[in-house]
Amino acid sequence: MLNLFEKENEFKIEFNGRTLIKHSDKSPFIFIGQGEAEYNMYRGNFDIENYLESRIPLKYFVIAKEDNDYLIKLKKCPEEKFSLKLKVGHSEGQLKIEFLENNINANRIWLRVNAKKEEKIYGCGEQLSYFNLRGKNFPLWTSEPGVGRNKNTYTTWQADVKDKAGGDYYTTNYPQPTFISTEKYYCHLESTAYLDFNFKNEGFHELEVWEIPEYLLFETGENYLEIIEKLTAFLGRQPELPDWVYNGLILGIQGGTKFVFDKKDELKEKGLKLSALWCQDWQGVKHTSFGKRLSWNWEWNQELYPELDQKIKELKEEDIRFMGYINPYVLEGKSLYQQAVEHDYLAYDSEGEIYLVDFGEFYCGVVDFTNPEAFNWYKEVIKENLIDFGLAGWMADFGEYLPTDCVLNNSKSAEIMHNAWPAIWARLNYEAVKEAGKLEEVLYFMRAGFTGNQKYCTLMWAGDQSVNWSLDDGLASVIPAALSMGMTGCGLHHSDIGGYTSLHGNIRSKELFMRWAEMAAFTPVMRTHEGNRPDDNFQFYNDREAIEHLSKMTDVYTKLKKYIKDAVKENAERGIPVQRPLFLHYEEDKRVYDLKYQYLLGRDLMVAPVYEKNKKEWSLYLPEDNWIHFWNGKEYSGGEIKVKAPLGQPPVFYRKESKYKKLFKEAAEIS
Structure with missing residues (x-):
């Protein structure tokens, strides 16, 4: 009214x-x-x-x-x-x-x-x-x-x-x-x-x-x-995730065919369930002062990944997918850049020259998506070089770099188009996958967005967190990130297990990685990342205890497949986020409106990740309800509580009345 x-x-x-x-x-x-x-x-x-x-x-x-x-x-x-x-x-x-x-x-x-x-x-x-x-x-x-x-x-x-x-x-x-x-x-x-x-x-x-x-x-x-x-x-609403996603960890790894596939075999033998190998360097690498970067020419690099075309087929027989990487820019001097120049697909500067963007010791052209021909060309690049080659998904990176002083085909100000760019990039990926008939099979994830991403992006990720315990840019920061995204209409969210950015003394520790993995087991998707300086930071696959810990948390995640899938379906059908603020279900409890480091996973799981180092106990808040401690079965009725939180047993509770309680008990028994 x-x-x-x-x-x-x-x-x-x-x-x-x-x-x-x-x-x-x-x-x-x-x-x-x-x-x-x-x-x-x-x-x-x-x-x-x-x-x-x-x-x-x-x-x-x-x-x-x-x-x-x-x-x-x-x-x-x-x-x-x-x-x-x-x-x-x-x-x-x-x-x-x-x-x-x-x-x-x-x-x-x-x-x-x-x-x-x-x-x-x-x-x-x-x-x-x-x-x-x-x-x-x-x-x-x-x-x-x-x-x-x-x-x-x-x-x-x-x-x-x-x-x-x-x-x-x-x-x-x-x-x-x-x-x-x-x-x-x-x-x-x-x-x-x-x-x-x-x-x-x-x-x-x-x-x-x-x-x-x-x-x-x-x-x-x-x-x-x-x-x-x-x-x-x-x-608009995000589609459901492909079914294969729930079968295990998406392993972020790079380094070429031999290293990647040897590690895959080693980790499988040690009991780690894998749903996909995510190799962001599938098209080659560049080394800069920031760390290991990628060669932004979106086609298979046969020198670094010999026989990859055959290996992808063999992987699928193991029920493991192969994922890659792409973004909306093309590296100066490479083959896709030359194609774009020849067909006038790139944005210009005010002097009529091709606009080159500095991405950190290398320069790239901006594919002008306001030009319908350029938009369709880039869709074909995705369909032919990624989907037809056999990729089951990719990181659809960037989208936020459109310079405000470039000249676009549609004659609109780049100042006005800048915020629109990530959603256009999401739509391009969506249309490429849809036109290939792969919407139920392919998973791409993005960090950049704006109004409209909801209906065009299959999964969001939290971006490049620091590999530390900081509240604003470390493990803790991805919790309010997921909650705020859910309140903006994007209910599928995840993060790099262990973080990404290692600069100015930030070095990933074993404990940080393990705590991050615990949290990721109670999110829609589990995916690791080696980070921008892989050789300087802890990598779980070099440590027996970390492998066992990650295997356990991945087993918990896969055991919860039915529950998580149902929550993802609810997000697709109703827009209710998978990771939820507590007040979505406990409106009368004034205390929950200011909680930003706890969340509900679906309706029935309460998750309070440990985001500080050297902690053996953890304090949290439970709204009034009948709660069961996920790991030890002890019952709680609500309020401020402190519980033991050893590595491998993050503070998680489920509702006693949940129809999934048998599943939760079975998941907790995994050792």
């Missing part, structure tokens, strides 16, 4: 009993202005300066009724012409505020959504430092998240000083202008420009956009499950 109440100098918009917009001449809900931005990108990290020329409140308004909609004209002073025209309407349960006319040359807008002091906010894409976003502002711009992501740490300081890559609490591969409020509504702003959502003020949330957006959308629900179901019906 939409109601617009108007009296002298003020109005408010109510929707389904919630006051969402309040406006008066003393406290307007909308400001417009002009600004000029300067973007400096260094290897995917952005330094953005905004020179604000004006910010003008639109205090004065006229409202007219048109059928079931309201037309609102706003201006800054009585004697001037109207500056902005809005249409407020509702249909199919949604409140939509459309921006129809802009008669002033504005390229900045600030919108205020009514707020309450005690309100909590979740979402805005993948947020790794905060889950409840209240009290902070969040710039929404896809980029490298940065190393460390906390300006108070030595690692971040070193990364800033030496690499221009330190990051901050809000930097993320996957931002999105969508949030869910504890007032039980979702809000989505349709724009791909730079945005900043500010949740610091007690009485309003201020949404800043560096263009006039298309619309602002709200939808309400009686509970959070209903709200997420409605949000994902609007955004």
